Amino acid sequence: AQSVTQLGSHVSVSEGALVLLRCNYSSSVPPYLxxxxxxxxxxxxxxxxxxxxxxxxxxxNGFEAEFKKSETSFHLTKPSAHMxxxxxYFCAVxxxxxxxxxxxxxxxxxxx
Amino acid sequence: GAVVSQHPSRVICKSGTSVKIxxxxxxxxxTTMFWYRQFPKQSLxxxxxxxxxxxxxYEQGVEKDKFLINHAxxxxxxxTVTSAHPEDSSFYICSARAPTGSGNTIYFGEGSWLxxx
Numbered sequence: 372a373q374s375v376t377q378l379g380s381h382v383s384v385s386e387g388a389l390v391l392l393r394c395n396y397s398s399s400v401p402p403y404l405x406x407x408x409x410x411x412x413x414x415x416x417x418x419x420x421x422x423x424x425x426x427x428x429x430x431x432n433g434f435e436a437e438f439k440k441s442e443t444s445f446h447l448t449k450p451s452a453h454m455x456x457x458x459x460y461f462c463a464v465x466x467x468x469x470x471x472x473x474x475x476x477x478x479x480x481x482x483x
Numbered sequence: 484g485a486v487v488s489q490h491p492s493r494v495i496c497k498s499g500t501s502v503k504i505x506x507x508x509x510x511x512x513x514t515t516m517f518w519y520r521q522f523p524k525q526s527l528x529x530x531x532x533x534x535x536x537x538x539x540x541y542e543q544g545v546e547k548d549k550f551l552i553n554h555a556x557x558x559x560x561x562x563t564v565t566s567a568h569p570e571d572s573s574f575y576i577c578s579a580r581a582p583t584g585s586g587n588t589i590y591f592g593e594g595s596w597l598x599x600x
Contacts, residue, residue: 405588405589407591412594412596413593413594414489414576414591414592414593414594415527415576415578415591416591417588417589417590417591420588461526461527465589469515469532469580470517470529470532471517471527471529471578471589472529473526473527473528474526475525475526476525476526
């Protein structure tokens with residue numbers, strides 16, 4: 372069985388500040404981990420994914436995430452927030468490229 | 484890159500009628516597609532896994548007779564909401580697994596808003 376916990380349903384940062392969105396997972400098999408972004412009334416766009424290999428994964432729009440097995444975490448970071456980063460972010464886990472189990476989501480607000 | 488397209492993006496139907504939503508993988512063949520449902524300001528809940536040429540696998544609590552899924556080809560899966568009721572109003576999103584050589588990941592469609600009046 373797999374599950375995802377995203378800590379903080381809402382995160383607010385200033386433009387230019389560090390973005391940190393937290394994700395912890397549980398999985399009975401080696402996990403594949405994903406971060407998706409969703410803008411209002413739109414589908415999901417893949418930001419980055421971890422499958423195997425390097426634990427620090429770089430994605431689009433300057434985002435990156437680090438897989439820490441000992442902490443069962445896959446936190447998403449971006450050094451400097453931009454106004455266009457305001458959106459809903461979902462962390463997801465799967466056992467291989469199968470059905471994804473999503474976290475509850477974190478709404479990121481970026482203020483001037 | 485790989486693209487998954489859904490149609491229609493928005494649909495309004497009367498209570499008691501049926502409505503079909505299509506999910507297409509545009510530049511790869513997808514043996515497996517997934518259907519999710521998302522209520523406003525909530526996360527995505529997996530409804531079913533759609534396998535080409537076979538019956539869909541439904542998640543616990545999802546009525547298979549109400550949410551009919553057909554995966555007739557390697558590029559098309561359809562979700563039909565039968566005898567729709569206002570509580571079926573939601574955002575429905577499909578995803579498709581791209582094979583190795585086509586991204587080897589899971590891509591999502593743009594979603595379809597269903598409003599039942």
